[in-house]
Each structure stands twice: as C-alpha cells, then as structure tokens.
Amino acid sequence: MSQHEYYSLTVNGEQHPVQDAWIGESLLYVLRERLGLPGSKGACEQGECGSCTVYIDNAAVCSCLVMAATAVGSQIATVEGLNTDGSLTDVQQAFVTEGAVQCGFCTPGLVMAVHHLLDHNDSPNEQEVKEALSGNICRCTGYGRIFAAVESVISVRKSSAS
Ligand code: FES
Ligand code: FES
Secondary structure (H helix, E strand, O other), rough: OOEEEEEEEOOOEEEEEEEEEEOOHHHHHHHHHHOOOOOOOOOOOOOOOOOOOEEEEEEEEEEEEEEOHHHHEEEEEEEHHHOOOOOOHHHHHHHHOOHHHOOOOOOOHHHHHHHHHHOOOOOOOOOHHHHOOOOOOOOOOOOOHHHHHHHHHHHHHHHHHH
16 A cells, blocks of 8 residues: 555445545544544543544454554444434433533543443443443543443343343
C-alpha cells in the first residue's frame, strides 16, 4: 500500500469508504475524523483510559491502539450502532437514571464495556463487573453510580426474563 490509500471499513453493518487516509492512522482517528462517527472518545490515546472502546469482530478493543487499515474485512461496532433508532439502550438509560454521567467523556466507552460484559455474562458478580470495567477510567463519578447503573440493568434484565 502507498502512504495515502483508499480502503473501506465495515462499521455498524455498513461499508464506509476511507479515502486519502495516511496508512498509519488509528481506527479512533478514522472513525471520528474521516467517517463522522465521534461517539468514541480520545483521551489518553495510549490504551489506558478505555474512552475509545469499540468492538472488532465482537472483541472490545481500544480503537486508539488499532491501525484502521488493519481492520479491513472485520466487523467494527461503535457506540453509535448500539441503537440505531435513536433511543437509549437499557445500559445508557440506567447511566442516566442512576446519575452515572457527569462530564460524560468516559460514558461511551463505559457503555460499550458494560454491553460487552453483559453480552458474555448475564449475571456477573461485583468482582466481575469491577474487573470488566477496570480498563475504563472515569475522573468524575468515583465509580459508585456507574456500578449502581450496571447492577440496575442486571436486575431489570433478570426480572424481565423470569
Ligand atoms: S483514548 Fe484509547 S484508551 Fe484512552
Ligand atoms: S463522567 Fe467525567 S470522566 Fe466519567
């Protein structure tokens, strides 16, 4: 590949052409600056904060650490794709209801991390929740409201399944 390439990425089930990109651009940069998907946030850009969390082929990854061109052929999912009809997911609603959003910068990454956890474990214990969210840093909330939001989703999902 030359330094400036054309390729396309599959994001939230749709093909997105990426034109005139430098081949070393991160997936986070391409999503935000080239594809108009600003939901994933860039803070540390070093894989430390989790604010840029997306899924690649159902694995939760820090998009700041992935070169976009290496994701060609993969299924990429961003926070914008969680609910395409504009409504909030149960996790997003619980964050609002439980007061787990202050500045909101960490919220998209945390919401992605919580959905990923609950997609793989519908009944995580407190330790499992803490471990699953340990890669997502929040500077505002002290985490208590975030854990309360997760507990609330678990409990509502359990009661609606029974
Ligand atoms: S911006 Fe990617 S982990 Fe912080
Ligand atoms: S709400 Fe501000 S960083 Fe988490």
